[in-house]
Amino acid sequence: MGSIGGEEMVKELKELSSSEEKILVSVRLRPLNEKEIARNDVSDWECIDDHTIICRNNLLERSTYPTAYTFDRVFRSDRSTRKVYEEGAKKVALSVVSGINSSIFAYGQTSSGKTYTMSGITEYAMADIYDHIQRHKDREFILRFSAMEIYNESVRDLLSVDNTPLRLLDDPERGTIVEKLMEETLRDWNHLSELLSICEAQRQIGETSLNETSSRSHQIIRLTIESCAREFRSAESSSTLIATVNFVDLAGSERASQTLSAGTRLKEGCHINRSLLTLGTVIRKLSKGRNGHVPFRDSKLTRILQSSLGGNAKTAIICTLSPARSHVEQSRNTLLFASCAKEVSTSARVNVVMSDKALVKHLQREVARLENELRSPGFTSVTSGVSELLRGKDLLIDELEKQVKELTLQRDLVQSQVEELLRGAGSDKSSIISAGSEHHYPRLRVRHNSSVSDFSASAGPQSPEAGIGTLYRSRFHGRHSRNESDELQIPDSDENFLTDGASPHLSIGSPTLVGTAPGQGWEDFEEQSIDNSEDICKDVQCIEIDILNGSKLMDSTALSPVENKEVFSLKDENVDETDQEKMTLPLKADGESYIFPASITPEQAEDASSLGSLKLTHNQSKTCEEDSVTDTPSPPWFVETEKDENTPVNVVDKSFLGRPEDLPRKLSSLNYDNENGRLSRSGSQNSAHLIGIDEPKAQDVETSNNMDTESKSLDPGKKQIDKVQLPEEQLANEQELKTEAKPVEVSRSVKDVALDPIEVKLDNPSNWQSEFQRLQGEIIELWHSCNVSLVHRTYFFMLFKGDSTDSIYMEVERRRLSFINGTFTQGKQTMEGGHILTLSSSMRALRREREMLSKQMTKKLSEKERKSLYEKWGIDLHSKHRRLQLAHRLWTDTKDLNHIAASANLVAKLIGFAEPADASKELFGLNFTPMRVSGKSNHWKRNVMSIV
Numbered sequence: 001m002g003s004i005g006g007e008e009m010v011k012e013l014k015e016l017s018s019s020e021e022k023i024l025v026s027v028r029l030r031p032l033n034e035k036e037i038a039r040n041d042v043s044d045w046e047c048i049d050d051h052t053i054i055c056r057n058n059l060l061e062r063s064t065y066p067t068a069y070t071f072d073r074v075f076r077s078d079r080s081t082r083k084v085y086e087e088g089a090k091k092v093a094l095s096v097v098s099g100i101n102s103s104i105f106a107y108g109q110t111s112s113g114k115t116y117t118m119s120g121i122t123e124y125a126m127a128d129i130y131d132h133i134q135r136h137k138d139r140e141f142i143l144r145f146s147a148m149e150i151y152n153e154s155v156r157d158l159l160s161v162d163n164t165p166l167r168l169l170d171d172p173e174r175g176t177i178v179e180k181l182m183e184e185t186l187r188d189w190n191h192l193s194e195l196l197s198i199c200e201a202q203r204q205i206g207e208t209s210l211n212e213t214s215s216r217s218h219q220i221i222r223l224t225i226e227s228c229a230r231e232f233r234s235a236e237s238s239s240t241l242i243a244t245v246n247f248v249d250l251a252g253s254e255r256a257s258q259t260l261s262a263g264t265r266l267k268e269g270c271h272i273n274r275s276l277l278t279l280g281t282v283i284r285k286l287s288k289g290r291n292g293h294v295p296f297r298d299s300k301l302t303r304i305l306q307s308s309l310g311g312n313a314k315t316a317i318i319c320t321l322s323p324a325r326s327h328v329e330q331s332r333n334t335l336l337f338a339s340c341a342k343e344v345s346t347s348a349r350v351n352v353v354m355s356d357k358a359l360v361k362h363l364q365r366e367v368a369r370l371e372n373e374l375r376s377p378g379f380t381s382v383t384s385g386v387s388e389l390l391r392g393k394d395l396l397i398d399e400l401e402k403q404v405k406e407l408t409l410q411r412d413l414v415q416s417q418v419e420e421l422l423r424g425a426g427s428d429k430s431s432i433i434s435a436g437s438e439h440h441y442p443r444l445r446v447r448h449n450s451s452v453s454d455f456s457a458s459a460g461p462q463s464p465e466a467g468i469g470t471l472y473r474s475r476f477h478g479r480h481s482r483n484e485s486d487e488l489q490i491p492d493s494d495e496n497f498l499t500d501g502a503s504p505h506l507s508i509g510s511p512t513l514v515g516t517a518p519g520q521g522w523e524d525f526e527e528q529s530i531d532n533s534e535d536i537c538k539d540v541q542c543i544e545i546d547i548l549n550g551s552k553l554m555d556s557t558a559l560s561p562v563e564n565k566e567v568f569s570l571k572d573e574n575v576d577e578t579d580q581e582k583m584t585l586p587l588k589a590d591g592e593s594y595i596f597p598a599s600i601t602p603e604q605a606e607d608a609s610s611l612g613s614l615k616l617t618h619n620q621s622k623t624c625e626e627d628s629v630t631d632t633p634s635p636p637w638f639v640e641t642e643k644d645e646n647t648p649v650n651v652v653d654k655s656f657l658g659r660p661e662d663l664p665r666k667l668s669s670l671n672y673d674n675e676n677g678r679l680s681r682s683g684s685q686n687s688a689h690l691i692g693i694d695e696p697k698a699q700d701v702e703t704s705n706n707m708d709t710e711s712k713s714l715d716p717g718k719k720q721i722d723k724v725q726l727p728e729e730q731l732a733n734e735q736e737l738k739t740e741a742k743p744v745e746v747s748r749s750v751k752d753v754a755l756d757p758i759e760v761k762l763d764n765p766s767n768w769q770s771e772f773q774r775l776q777g778e779i780i781e782l783w784h785s786c787n788v789s790l791v792h793r794t795y796f797f798m799l800f801k802g803d804s805t806d807s808i809y810m811e812v813e814r815r816r817l818s819f820i821n822g823t824f825t826q827g828k829q830t831m832e833g834g835h836i837l838t839l840s841s842s843m844r845a846l847r848r849e850r851e852m853l854s855k856q857m858t859k860k861l862s863e864k865e866r867k868s869l870y871e872k873w874g875i876d877l878h879s880k881h882r883r884l885q886l887a888h889r890l891w892t893d894t895k896d897l898n899h900i901a902a903s904a905n906l907v908a909k910l911i912g913f914a915e916p917a918d919a920s921k922e923l924f925g926l927n928f929t930p931m932r933v934s935g936k937s938n939h940w941k942r943n944v945m946s947i948v
């Protein structure tokens with residue numbers, strides 16, 4: 001049998017076992033015993049087959065008794081007890097392991113072999129039960145053993161030495177129970193054997209003490225078996241099977257048979273075995289059906305075995321016969337009893353005991369069901385109505401839950417979008433000052449022949465430098481690679497001197513370029529550019545060529561979102577390109593590019609070129625020339641460089657490589673007035689002596705003004721930097737361009753873009769000088785307000801000294817600082833190199849920088865120099881923290897240019913920046929190519945990076 005744990009299985013078992021079943025009746029004939037043989041008794045009984053036994057006594061043939069009896073099984077005298085057990089008892093006995101009560105009776109006259117048979121059957125059955133348990137490890141079995149004797153209607157516990165009769169009690173569920181009957185839980189087979197021995201001994205004692213023959217008592221050995229499936233033991237649905245098997249060795253039936261056959265002797269008083277008599281009566285009545293009263297309660301035996309005699313049990317009766325002719329009458333009576341018994345039916349079923357949990361659950365369900373019934377007379381209809389209602393409610397709940405989930409998702413999405421926008425806004429603004437490469441910016445689209453390549457037009461509409469970024473990038477720094485994806489290769493932050501956020505103050509445009517990951521699709525770009533532009537474009541300013549106004553360098557400011565979008569999204573969704581008027585602009589063969597606002601007409605463009613529109617020379621080396629990017633028409637607002645079919649795969653890496661070596665952008669030294677401790681901008685010959693800055697070697701303005709001339713004379717293979725050409729040169733270059741350049745298409749579709757130009761007086765040195773001083777003063781004030789790095793200030797101050805070509809740098813710096821200042825003023829924050837920049841964080845950074853500089857004083861300055869500085873800077877020589885005091889005085893007087901110059905010189909000295917040739921404007925973020933820096937420059941770089 002498999003594991004029986006579930007209620008389903010139990011139900012099945014119940015159904016299978018609940019059918020009525022006749023008592024299994026067998027007859028066992030024993031051989032003649034020695035006494036019978038000794039008195040020459042003859043055997044009158046013969047089993048002619050397995051079911052029939054006949055009497056061969058001729059004397060009886062004339063009587064009214066039948067000569068042949070048929071039973072379920074008859075066993076000849078030579079049949080073993082094993083055989084009797086196997087065929088006449090085993091099936092019934094083993095029902096107990098399946099939860100079905102069972103009883104095996106041995107009925108017969110004294111010395112017919114009842115005990116002989118029953119003891120054997122008991123042992124075999126016990127052995128089989130144990131064997132069953134062994135073979136069913138999935139179930140847990142508990143065996144409880146008890147034994148009793150009924151003598152003269154007294155029940156005695158055979159496991160107890162106490163002879164006190166036990167009372168019988170009626171239990172509504174369990175039926176008749178024997179009070180205080182000992183029940184031993186069997187530990188093992190040996191324990192069972194031991195208990196059986198005790199029973200045998202007790203019974204013998206009884207015989208002795210009562211001086212009666214054993215035939216006058218009934219012995220019941222009872223084994224109760226509980227079992228449950230191990231895996232369901234703790235489960236609610238687990239059920240326990242419980243059943244009892246009775247091995248009943250009845251008293252000798254000689255008297256009983258007499259009473260059964262002759263009711264006149266019923267009144268024999270105490271000698272009559274009431275139990276045996278009642279058993280006969282009960283069997284007789286039961287054999288005739290269940291109609292009428294069955295006197296189970298008339299005897300202790302029938303009370304105790306009531307269920308086994310017609311109720312919930314399987315029953316087998318083995319009737320034992322003596323073959324001796326001398327016992328023929330008793331034998332006939334036994335067969336008569338057996339005949340009656342075989343007509344009796346029982347209805348055995350599986351006895352299931354529910355676990356407490358299962359019972360409670362079941363009862364709760366039952367209670368609920370009954371309560372529902374009680375509440376409404378029309379229970380059924382109401383139930384169905386309620387079910388409908390509940391179903392509707394369930395559907396509603398499901399729907400609501402779905403909606404909640406959707407709304408939650410939407411909320412999360414919106415939340416993340418808001419956060420993303422906020423981050424983006426911060427990043428965009430920070431692009432002014434940050435070199436963070438993680439920002440994403442729209443990319444410019446550059447067309448190659450039939451393909452469209454997109455490269456990072458980092459300076460989107462998000463930042464004031466957007467236009468500048470675009471401009472410069474396209475002119476000088478776009479690392480345009482004609483690789484398979486036509487992606488503009490963006491220098492990574494390691495390559496780019498200041499694009500890793502090391503010095504946010506020294507980089508302007510780089511983050512705007514490096515944001516786009518290689519391989520990012522054009523569609524992606526469009527999405528980004530449009531999305532971002534709409535939100536942030538109000539901050540956008542753009543320096544652009546104002547062709548219409550004839551200005552050389554224009555600044556488009558305050559663009560409306562739409563306008564900016566048009567400009568920076570690089571693809572105007574509202575314009576059908578095919579309908580757009582195109583204009584062709586010449587490109588210079590050496591890689592010069594023109595940047596035109598989309599609003600210009602071809603005619604205007606033509607004029608612009610002749611007027612010397614801002615032309616940012618890109619005097620590429622040979623390799624740069626080879627690396628030219630495109631020759632195909634480009635979408636509005638793009639930068640196009642010349643095409644060269646020999647363009648290497650990676651143009652960018654070979655394009656702009658930094659300042660021409662023979663055109664060092666040397667720092668001007670500052671004039672230091674030893675008398676008053678102030679420096680002046682002129683008189684560079686005397687500058688910087690105090691703090692040891694090198695004597696100026698650069699030609700300052702002169703050099704600057706001659707840059708274009710010089711650059712023209714350069715070997716084209718040499719590296720060159722960007723610069724703004726003067727009109728005359730530009731015109732000349734334009735002439736060249738017209739003959740060699742490839743056409744550039746500029747869309748007119750965005751001609752309504754309102755540019756707000758800023759005129760930069762490049763052609764009038766006097767105007768520029770005054771403009772320069774104004775810008776410089778403003779920048780110095782903004783540095784102070786924005787807590788800009790002193791190193792940055794120093795570097796910038798020393799680098800940009802009024803050269804006309806500095807105008808763009810100056811303007812960029814001014815706008816960048818204005819933006820930061822505005823951010824600080826509004827109490828907002830922006831991103832810088834991936835970090836949040838606030839007024840307080842900038843103050844902290846500046847404080848740390850001053851501390852660093854104070855430490856540098858001991859390294860870079862001699863004691864004598866320090867002392868001199870203290871005196872010059874008005875620091876009490878006897879005060880504490882003199883170095884720190886000095887560091888905190890640097891760059892504080894924004895109105896005094898000598899103070900500024902002295903501060904710059906001192907900072908330069910402290911950070912080891914002593915070689916003007918190292919200085920490069922590209923460090924200010926206008927260069928996106930790796931800087932070719934010397935060892936000393938690296939030193940400078942390290943210093944800068946460690947500071948910021």
Ligand SMILES: Nc1ncnc2c1ncn2[C@@H]1O[C@H](COP(=O)(O)OP(=O)(O)OP(=O)(O)O)[C@@H](O)[C@H]1O
Nearest residue numbers: 030031109110111112113114115116214215251252
């Ligand atoms: N089938 C048999 N084969 C051999 N010997 C048997 C058989 N049946 C009984 N005997 C022997 O007959 C004798 C009497 O048997 P047993 O005591 O079992 O009779 P009984 O019906 O129990 O008598 P009582 O009612 O007095 O207890 C015993 O010695 C027993 O060994």
